[in-house]
Amino acid sequence: MSAESARTVALPSGEEIAALGQGTWYLGQDPARREQEIAALRLGVDLGMTVVDTAEMYGDGAAEESRLRPSRPRASGPKRPAV
Numbered sequence: 001m002s003a004e005s006a007r008t009v010a011l012p013s014g015e016e017i018a019a020l021g022q023g024t025w026y027l028g029q030d031p032a033r034r035e036q037e038i039a040a041l042r043l044g045v046d047l048g049m050t051v052v053d054t055a056e057m058y059g060d061g062a063a064e065e066s067r068l069r070p071s072r073p074r075a076s077g078p079k080r081p082a083v
Contacts, residue, residue: 006048021051 007019022044027037041052 018048018050020049021053022049024052024054027054 008016009019010016022041024041027041028034044052
């Protein structure tokens, strides 16, 4: 799957979002894995997965913090909005 060929689904509002997303349930629980988790989220975004499931209770809030880092602008590559 590439960002160009990523499948989408339409929401009731008509907005289209990626059909496949990433979950963050276990992210942020182990500080030693932080960079690896961020790299995994970035790879997902690079592959077109712009939907990230998170909640403030995941990793006591650390999952949401980890989710923010991949969506920040990078020095190279396409910029994609977080949905």
